[in-house]
Amino acid sequence: MKVFSEKKEINTLVDAYKAERQTIGFVPTMGALHKGHLALIEKAIQDNDAVIVSIFVNPTQFNNAEDLEKYPRTLDEDIMLLETLSKDILVYAPTVDDIYEGKTTSEHFDFDGLEFEMEGKFRHGHFDGVATVVKRFFEIIKPDNAYFGEKDFQQLQIIKKLAEKYDIPVNIIGCKIHRETSGLAMSSRNTRLKPEYIKVAPVIYKRLKTAKTFFGTKSANWVTKWVENQFKNNELLKLEYFTIAEVDTLKPLKRKSKNKTYRAFIAVYADDIRLIDNIALN
Numbered sequence: 230m231k232v233f234s235e236k237k238e239i240n241t242l243v244d245a246y247k248a249e250r251q252t253i254g255f256v257p258t259m260g261a262l263h264k265g266h267l268a269l270i271e272k273a274i275q276d277n278d279a280v281i282v283s284i285f286v287n288p289t290q291f292n293n294a295e296d297l298e299k300y301p302r303t304l305d306e307d308i309m310l311l312e313t314l315s316k317d318i319l320v321y322a323p324t325v326d327d328i329y330e331g332k333t334t335s336e337h338f339d340f341d342g343l344e345f346e347m348e349g350k351f352r353h354g355h356f357d358g359v360a361t362v363v364k365r366f367f368e369i370i371k372p373d374n375a376y377f378g379e380k381d382f383q384q385l386q387i388i389k390k391l392a393e394k395y396d397i398p399v400n401i402i403g404c405k406i407h408r409e410t411s412g413l414a415m416s417s418r419n420t421r422l423k424p425e426y427i428k429v430a431p432v433i434y435k436r437l438k439t440a441k442t443f444f445g446t447k448s449a450n451w452v453t454k455w456v457e458n459q460f461k462n463n464e465l466l467k468l469e470y471f472t473i474a475e476v477d478t479l480k481p482l483k484r485k486s487k488n489k490t491y492r493a494f495i496a497v498y499a500d501d502i503r504l505i506d507n508i509a510l511n
């Protein structure tokens with residue numbers, strides 16, 4: 230397995246692939262890889278001649294210093310896991326300096342309002358940080374296809390908008406959420422959950438599934454109130470938001486329209502660990 234830490238090495242490789250008209254698939258990650266990441270990488274392997282996986286805990290997308298500090302960093306285990314998929318995967322694990330060149334700040338982006346909804350309200354500057362690093366990765370790696378999980382559905386929509394607004398010639402491919410058998414959405418943050426929280430956290434997906442059932446006959450407002458009530462007396466899980474939104478604009482649903490597609494989104498604190506999830510409603 231080849232692991233690179235400098236963009237100039239990646240540039241040389243990318244130039245060689247482009248010269249031979251080989252397609253490049255790119256899977257950006259912050260490491261602490263789990264089965265959800267592996268599914269994205271497997272899809273990238275199927276679709277492309279070469280696959281580059283980045284492993285980089287991006288400081289500019291953390292709006293909380295403690296969250297950044299505690300984010301799991303497991304490069305050796307990650308590389309071992311990737312080797313079980315294919316030894317041909319190329320890993321780009323840069324330093325902060327290789328990406329930010331001494332200026333660890335975000336660019337400011339306008340995503341036509343997508344950035345102000347849900348996560349944008351609670352994690353100020355988060356999407357500017359994500360878009361800054363993903364745009365840099367796109368410039369360095371020049372992928373034909375890039376793969377993102379639907380667990381971060383708002384991020385996926387924002388990256389599609391980034392590619393569209395900046396005319397970046399890359400197909401953005403969304404892949405479905407991978408879940409533990411308990412229903413809990415897979416996330417690198419799950420490794421930090423204490424046993425009592427692992428036990429209760431599956432309730433998040435359970436509530437989403439029930440909300441989906443109710444959505445067939447009840448208003449968005451009714452379903453939202455119902456979910457909020459379910460979490461009211463929960464000692465361990467603290468609801469930050471539950472929102473039903475239209476998928477293209479991510480604006481909260483006011484009145485249902487037959488030809489629109491909706492999803493329910495949720496963010497919950499389990500101890501100091503923030504978990505997010507979502508479900509397609511129609």
Ligand code: PAF
Pocket residue numbers: 257258259285287290359362363381384
């Ligand atoms: O989804 C993530 O893990 C990160 O936001 C990403 C896309 C790798 C950018 O740092």
